[in-house]
Amino acid sequence: MTVLFGTHPEYLEHDTGLYHPESASRLEVITSVLDRFGDGIVRFQPTPASAAAVTGVHNGSHVAEIRQLCLMGGGPIDADTQVGYQSYDIALLAAGAGLDAIARLQRGEGDAAFVAVRPPGHHATADTSMGFCLFNNIAIAAKTLVDQGERVLIVDIDAHHGNGTQDIFYGEQSVLYVSIHQHPLYPGTGRVSDVGVSRGVGLTINIPLPPRTSGQTALAALESIASSSITSFEPTWMLISAGFDGHRADPLTDLGYSSDDFFNFTRWALQYVPKQRTVAFLEGGYDLAALAESTVAAIEALLGASRKPDQLVPAGSVDKDLIAALSRMRSAALRHHDIDPPSH
Numbered sequence: 001m002t003v004l005f006g007t008h009p010e011y012l013e014h015d016t017g018l019y020h021p022e023s024a025s026r027l028e029v030i031t032s033v034l035d036r037f038g039d040g041i042v043r044f045q046p047t048p049a050s051a052a053a054v055t056g057v058h059n060g061s062h063v064a065e066i067r068q069l070c071l072m073g074g075g076p077i078d079a080d081t082q083v084g085y086q087s088y089d090i091a092l093l094a095a096g097a098g099l100d101a102i103a104r105l106q107r108g109e110g111d112a113a114f115v116a117v118r119p120p121g122h123h124a125t126a127d128t129s130m131g132f133c134l135f136n137n138i139a140i141a142a143k144t145l146v147d148q149g150e151r152v153l154i155v156d157i158d159a160h161h162g163n164g165t166q167d168i169f170y171g172e173q174s175v176l177y178v179s180i181h182q183h184p185l186y187p188g189t190g191r192v193s194d195v196g197v198s199r200g201v202g203l204t205i206n207i208p209l210p211p212r213t214s215g216q217t218a219l220a221a222l223e224s225i226a227s228s229s230i231t232s233f234e235p236t237w238m239l240i241s242a243g244f245d246g247h248r249a250d251p252l253t254d255l256g257y258s259s260d261d262f263f264n265f266t267r268w269a270l271q272y273v274p275k276q277r278t279v280a281f282l283e284g285g286y287d288l289a290a291l292a293e294s295t296v297a298a299i300e301a302l303l304g305a306s307r308k309p310d311q312l313v314p315a316g317s318v319d320k321d322l323i324a325a326l327s328r329m330r331s332a333a334l335r336h337h338d339i340d341p342p343s344h
């Protein structure tokens with residue numbers, strides 16, 4: 001098994017300002033731990049996404065505004081999100097990583113791919129850059145696959161809800177969006193009752209989790225609430241928003257995951273798609289040691305490595321009441337749309 005690993009030295013040049021948690025150090029710690037995988041990792045340097053691929057998801061005028069802001073030297077977009085002179089070109093390189101990974105997997109160059117990109121993407125909507133994100137890298141890749149006739153499962157394990165990704169595909173019948181995220185937390189979206197609109201009804205699955213939720217409960221919630229819907233969707237590709245800020249050490253969030261949980265989430269998701277059809281995109285993760293460990297865990301799962309039980313955190317208790325309540329709320333929302341909830 002080999003995992004294609006895409007990253008680019010220019011990602012380090014995206015300047016978010018002093019003391020910003022989304023810093024270049026994040027990629028430096030990730031790349032510093034890759035040697036342990038030996039030949040299991042095949043590195044590649046991404047090329048920029050085309051303007052057509054980006055405007056397949058984002059409004060042309062919005063893309064032009066970001067470019068203009070960068071050309072003028074950069075500046076703040078909102079309280080969390082800023083750009084420097086090079087950020088537009090770097091954002092195109094980040095979006096291109098997913099597209100290159102897909103093309104390489106289609107050519108049979110690896111069994112799965114992980115792209116370690118900056119800036120991240122899942123908060124970016126069609127016309128708004130926000131939450132450290134300029135362009136929605138995973139959405140641009142998903143749209144490209146949909147245009148090729150594929151059915152795309154997006155699994156978003158970042159601690160924050162991927163409001164941009166949900167928004168872009170909310171009425172889309174060829175994309176199933178599944179998110180586990182802390183609630184309440186930025187950006188405040190991702191209610192369990194948000195299930196999609198028109199042809200996309202039922203194809204948004206939000207699993208909001210209270211602070212301190214364990215990885216065991218999150219995994220059980222995924223299995224209980226999303227599993228049958230994913231199976232009946234019959235995805236041909238899977239894209240993972242691999243944010244690691246749900247780690248219990250993360251300074252921005254309050255979830256209770258360990259790095260082993262990211263191994264388990266990734267391994268769980270892999271059962272739904274054929275080999276050579278998975279790309280994981282780096283999103284958040286702001287404690288540098290936890291970020292490195294968690295990335296290693298996710299890549300181990302992509303490699304199909306099995307961990308001995310004693311390497312995993314002992315199974316903790318699962319909050320079954322929480323899962324039952326979320327299931328009931330989702331079923332009620334689906335019935336409101338005259339959709340029979342999938343049987344479990």
Ligand SMILES: [Zn+2]
Pocket residue numbers: 158159160243245283284285
């Ligand atoms: Zn996040």
